[in-house]
Amino acid sequence: MTMNRRDFLKVATASSGGLLVSLNLAACAGTPTGFSEDSGSWQPDAWLELSQDNQVYFTLARVEMGQGAYTGLTTLIAEELGVAPEHIQVRFSPVGKDYINPAIGLQMTGGSTSLATSWQPLRVAGASAREMLVSAAARVWKVAPGDCSVSNGQVLHPNGSDALKFGQLVELAAKETVPDEPALKPAEEWQYIGKSRGRLDAMAKSTGTAQYGIDVELPGMVYAVVTRPPRYGAKLASFDATQALAMPGVLDVFAIDRGVALVADKYWRARKAQQTLKIEWNNEEALAVSNASVMEFYRKAAEEDPGVNEREEGDPEGAIESATRVVEVAYEQPYLAHAAMEPMNATAVYHGDRMEVWAPTQAPDLGRIAVARVTDLSPGDVDIHTTFMGGGFGRRLTQDFIEEAAAVAYQVRKPVKLIWSREEDTRHGLYRPAMLHRMKASISGDQLTGWHHQIVGPQILDWYVRNAAPAQYPWAPKFLYDTLGKVGLMAEGMATPKDVSAIEGAVDYPYQVPNIEVRHTHVDPGVPITWWRSVGYSHNGFAVETFMDELAHELGQDPYQFRRGLLQNEPRHLAVLERAAELGNWSAPVPEGRARGIAVHRSFGTYVAQVVEASIEGGNIRVHRVACAVDCGEVVNPDIVKDQIESGVIFGITAALYGNVTFENGAVKESNFHDYQVLRNHQRPEVEVAIIESREMPTGVGEPGVPPVIPALGNALFALTGQRQRALPLKA
Amino acid sequence: MAISLMVNGQSRSFEIEADTPLLWVIRDELGLKGTKFGCGAALCGACTVHLNGTPIRSCSTPVSAVEGQEITTIEGISGSTTLHKLQQAWVDHGVPQCGYCQSGQLMTAAHLLSYNAAPTEDEIAAAMSGNICRCGTYSNMVAAIQSVAGSQGEA
Incomplete structure (x- = not known):
């Protein structure tokens, strides 16, 4: 029986969101686990490779886009293996079933899942390899394994003086029995987990040597740019490339599914020639919406369709009937762009029977589907090499840039690097959906008796399933791709997970109110949408926490105490709320001209509360201070947790102050950082982050810093001005 | 046109169109990938290099405008030491x-x-x-x- 360790670790998500880890190792005791004479190295599993020259290689199955997975996941395996994280060489993983994200079922980095889903399997992998190395050493020394110890890449003899390096042991360790249940180190013995030890990628990123997708260079490489229709959904009618083809270095101009591709020997030559293209678009099926028409569409839909009941408790209708007061408001939220610093790009080369792609992608297995779609190749014929990426924020979960690069490389038969301009990145992206929230509260006397939330807007899987469904069935023939996408949607909850992108952060309304209803009116105006840092929580967090603030004022209560009173059964919410209030000096007088706002929100299993201190200076909103408390369970690297929460705060404030993608007749108006602004250094607030000590399972921190800061800022502005802003972005 | 630059203390010569932004010369002609393309419009600063010791936005600087002058990129920031x-x-x-x-x-x-x-x-x-x-x-x-x-x- 040939079995590989990598097949043994089975990780599945339970319906509760908790992780179940099952180890099926016992049946294969004594099976050799992959020592290679050729390479002189041992691969105990899909992640680790230990060589005879004492190198330790770790294959990182999640991508690094700033969130710290590179450091965090390496720390987990280092801890149990017994090697300092700095001594481990990290490799980005290829596409492979061992590297699928168990929380999603695809090889995807997103949903703040990396740490949570790796916590158990990577530590078990490290511990298992360590125990096999120890057993091998004990056999050499004829001592009991339990008397040996491990330190810094060596097994230490019980006599305290002899030691064997891992490299000396790998060939023997490969013959050891794979441990049934390797013993994980107790928390008191952790050397690396829970410590702030810096980021493993900091040096490469401070010296300009980290390789991003845009830096990939292949021999004989040419450059491609693609002109896409200004209005989403328009089709190419005709183009005239006569002038472009006469320009220096221009190699070819041709139509691809997504527009007109122009290929030249140099990037700048391609850009210059692109400007001379004369293109006619057929706008029959083009999007015609504007931001105002989208909101009007939502309002009308909300009246006509109360939506699917996603949560109902008590008797919401009765609560309204018996209420002494009913408060009704609506919140409007705009489309948002990701604006990652590294523009979309991909490099592809067609080898005749295979295609190789280098790309900064959050979902390389979907990248294979994108290639298969526009070539004669099957997903299995496509190798995707991932790179460091200049921000992701969800944008790189969609593989349009790989699809374009593949279509061009397939035609020109040369290595091709495709680079989007910033303007193209802003205008031809996929966006955080614009949303409408209709809120209603039933009040009897001084009690909140009913919470009624109607969410109006699209669901992201409707767009995303196009490549995600085929990626889950890589054996499916290509003519089934579109069917799979549709079936995936129809069979939501069975073939694909229930799409909670519109309702997350609303259905899990945490406050103790006797009557609750949360409804979703599912309508889609046709604007391309995708995951955006914190997804549904980004808009539901604003709706819930702004309305809670409104209700506190309506009831004449302190917004902090009002929340506190209704969170008595939610200890983790309560703990972060109280800690943030303390850190943010909630009960102390506010400095002259400023005001404070508070919010608490759980997203991706992590609890964050924030107190924002803001003012209006010279006609501009100024955020001075943001006090944050976070409970993300067990902490692997406190510095990274704090930095990610701060990063989320800056990202959220950017959205609150500037975030607005304007559609006019189906085309995006904004183009670059002058009209799609992001917060700059001199506008940065002071951000303090307190981490709640916890032994709970670790949860992600890449996104949860975003949702509460937007309502907390809005609530601060209300406290400052007495004016409630119910549409984003906020105005001074 | 033929262009010469001093880049990180070394003289570099190449043939390129005069209006090519310095950024693409640094990245693609000289192979120094540490300088990044972010916006192409001098708005974000990802492409910042030094021209005779002063920061400029290389994405919006035609290479002909810096002919014969001294350019320092992230690869040359530390001078003769290992790290700045x-x-x-x-x-x-x-x-x-x-x-x-x-x-x-x-x-x-x-x-x-x-x-x-x-x-x-x-x-x-x-x-x-x-x-x-x-x-x-x-x-x-x-x-x-x-x-x-x-x-x-x-x-």
Whole structure:
């Protein structure tokens, strides 16, 4: 029986969101686990490779886009293996079933899942390899394994003086029995987990040597740019490339599914020639919406369709009937762009029977589907090499840039690097959906008796399933791709997970109110949408926490105490709320001209509360201070947790102050950082982050810093001005 | 046209159209990939390099405009030493997240310290305001710059 360790670790998500880890190792005791004479190295599993020259290689199955997975996941395996994280060489993983994200079922980095889903399997992998190395050493020394110890890449003899390096042991360790249940180190013995030890990628990123997708260079490489229709959904009618083809270095101009591709020997030559293209678009099926028409569409839909009941408790209708007061408001939220610093790009080369792609992608297995779609190749014929990426924020979960690069490389038969301009990145992206929230509260006397939330807007899987469904069935023939996408949607909850992108952060309304209803009116105006840092929580967090603030004022209560009173059964919410209030000096007088706002929100299993201190200076909103408390369970690297929460705060404030993608007749108006602004250094607030000590399972921190800061800022502005802003972005 | 530049202390010559932005010359003709393309419009600072010691936006500077002059990129920022003090401070303070903007940030910060050895927090923020960081690493950046400013004072 040939079995590989990598097949043994089975990780599945339970319906509760908790992780179940099952180890099926016992049946294969004594099976050799992959020592290679050729390479002189041992691969105990899909992640680790230990060589005879004492190198330790770790294959990182999640991508690094700033969130710290590179450091965090390496720390987990280092801890149990017994090697300092700095001594481990990290490799980005290829596409492979061992590297699928168990929380999603695809090889995807997103949903703040990396740490949570790796916590158990990577530590078990490290511990298992360590125990096999120890057993091998004990056999050499004829001592009991339990008397040996491990330190810094060596097994230490019980006599305290002899030691064997891992490299000396790998060939023997490969013959050891794979441990049934390797013993994980107790928390008191952790050397690396829970410590702030810096980021493993900091040096490469401070010296300009980290390789991003845009830096990939292949021999004989040419450059491609693609002109896409200004209005989403328009089709190419005709183009005239006569002038472009006469320009220096221009190699070819041709139509691809997504527009007109122009290929030249140099990037700048391609850009210059692109400007001379004369293109006619057929706008029959083009999007015609504007931001105002989208909101009007939502309002009308909300009246006509109360939506699917996603949560109902008590008797919401009765609560309204018996209420002494009913408060009704609506919140409007705009489309948002990701604006990652590294523009979309991909490099592809067609080898005749295979295609190789280098790309900064959050979902390389979907990248294979994108290639298969526009070539004669099957997903299995496509190798995707991932790179460091200049921000992701969800944008790189969609593989349009790989699809374009593949279509061009397939035609020109040369290595091709495709680079989007910033303007193209802003205008031809996929966006955080614009949303409408209709809120209603039933009040009897001084009690909140009913919470009624109607969410109006699209669901992201409707767009995303196009490549995600085929990626889950890589054996499916290509003519089934579109069917799979549709079936995936129809069979939501069975073939694909229930799409909670519109309702997350609303259905899990945490406050103790006797009557609750949360409804979703599912309508889609046709604007391309995708995951955006914190997804549904980004808009539901604003709706819930702004309305809670409104209700506190309506009831004449302190917004902090009002929340506190209704969170008595939610200890983790309560703990972060109280800690943030303390850190943010909630009960102390506010400095002259400023005001404070508070919010608490759980997203991706992590609890964050924030107190924002803001003012209006010279006609501009100024955020001075943001006090944050976070409970993300067990902490692997406190510095990274704090930095990610701060990063989320800056990202959220950017959205609150500037975030607005304007559609006019189906085309995006904004183009670059002058009209799609992001917060700059001199506008940065002071951000303090307190981490709640916890032994709970670790949860992600890449996104949860975003949702509460937007309502907390809005609530601060209300406290400052007495004016409630119910549409984003906020105005001074 | 034929162009010569001094890049990181070395003379480099090549044939290229005069209007090619310096950024693409640095990246694709000279193979120095540490300088990044972010916006192409001098709005984000990811492409910042030094022209005779002063930061410029290489994405919006035609190469012909800097003919014969001295260009320093992130690869040359440390001069003859292994690491610029700021680079070490960036590592020590864990500044980079995605890291894409950091070459440009470092070039701007290095210039700031070249004319103001001990900048105040406000001076740092003002000097760095032209460089966008979408990950929001600003406060760690400021702390890193202050740590070097302090150590320079002591040296």
